[in-house]
Amino acid sequence: MIKLHSAMARGECVGLYERWCDATKEKDKRKRYWTYVEKDGGRDEIREDLAETIRSHYDRLERIAFNAFPATFKPDMWAHQYDQQANQVVCKVSEDRIYTTNGPDANLFGLEPNYGCCTANMHQGWPKFATHLWMRTPDDGLAAVAYAPCELSATLGGAEVKVRVETDYPFRDAVAITVETNTPVQFPLWLRIPGWAKSAEVRVGDGGTQHAESGTFHTIAREWNGTTAVALRLPMQVQLERRYNESIAIERGPLIYSLKIGEYWKYLRGEEPHADWEVFPTTPWNYALAVNAGDPASSITFEERPVGNLPFSPEGAPLLSTTVTVKLHTAGVLPGARSS
Secondary structure (H helix, E strand, C coil), X not given: CEEEECCCCCCHHHCCCCCCCCCECCHHHCCEECCHHHHCCCCCECCHHHHHHHHHHHXXXXXXXXXXXXXXXXXXXXXXXXXXXXXXXXXXCCCCCCECCCCCCXXXXXXXXXXXXXHHHHHHXXXXXXXXXXXXXXXXXXXXXXXXXXXXXXXXXXXXXXXXXXXXXXXXXXXXXXXXXXXCEEEEEEEEECCCCCCEEEEECCCCEEEEXXXXXXXXXXXXXXXXXXXXXXXXXXXXXXXXXXXXXXXXXXXXXXXXCCEEEEEEEXXXXXXXXXXXXXXXXXXXECCCCXXXXXXXXXXXXXXXXXXXXXXXXXXXXXXXXXXXXXXXXXXXXXXX
16 A cells, blocks of 8 residues: 655646757657746736636646646755656756756756756746736636635726635635625626536525536626625546556646655755755655556545645645555666656
C-alpha cells in the first residue's frame, strides 16, 4: 500500500505544453519548461464569441496553477527550478542530459539556475492568478472564471456591488459566494463549471438546488438586493489519464496526484536561504499502479487533512490518496534525471 500526495505533480498532465525552443536529443522525452507566469496575463472582460475558449482556458490554467507552478519552487519560495520534467526523481547537475539548449544546472533548485529570468518573474504567478479570478461579461454582469478566496468591488447598473468568495478549493469542493449591493440592481452572475465537474450544484439564497452543467458558464440572471448567498458545489471524482509510455496520471478535480518521495537536499553553493541545491530520493520511487482502470474509485481512496498555511508543500498537502502498487525492479533513471 502506498500513499500519494497532491503537492508535487510534474509534467504535461498538469496543463503545460512543450517549449519548442527547448530542444532535446530524443523527441518523446523533451524537457518541460516552467511557463506558468506566462500563461496568466489574461483578459479582464469576456467577449461573447470567446466564452467557451475562456472557460476551457481556465480549466487548464487551474491545472497549471495548482500543480505545475507550486512544484517548481521550495515551500519558502527561496529556490526554484528552471526546467522540470514529468516523472523527475532526481534534481542534480546533469552533464549527460537529453536536452541541448539549457545548461547542466537547469533542473536544480536554486536562486537563478541556468538563467535569471525566473528569479525576476516567479513571484508574479500568484498575484496574477488572484487578479484574474473575475471578468466582466458581455451582458453587463460578472463572471467567476477561477475559484480562490477573494473580494471584488464593481459598479453595475449604477449600483455598488461587492462580492466575497470563501473556499478551500481546490482541496475541497464547496465555494461560498456572497453578493452585496447598496441598491436593487439587475445583472447576470456567470459561474464557470469545470469540464470535470459532472454533478455540480448551485443554490441561491434559500432557494432550491439547481444542477449546473459541466463545461459551461452557469448563469444566474436576477435582481440582486442587499446580501445574497450563492453556494456552489463542484464534486470531484477520481479519473485516470493515459500518458506517454503507458503511464497513468491520477486526477481528481483540478489536482494531479503524485508519489511522495523522500528527499535529501544537498547544498551546492550560495548563501542560505537563497542557495542552490541538488535533490536526491531517499525512498523507493519505482512503482506501477495496480488500479482498476474501469472504476478507479474502487481502488483509490482519498483522505482529507486540515488546510494549513502551506497547502502546496509536500508536508502540508491537505489531501492524501492511497492505492495499491507493484514495485518495478527494471526501472531506471534516464539522462537528465527523469525515470524510465
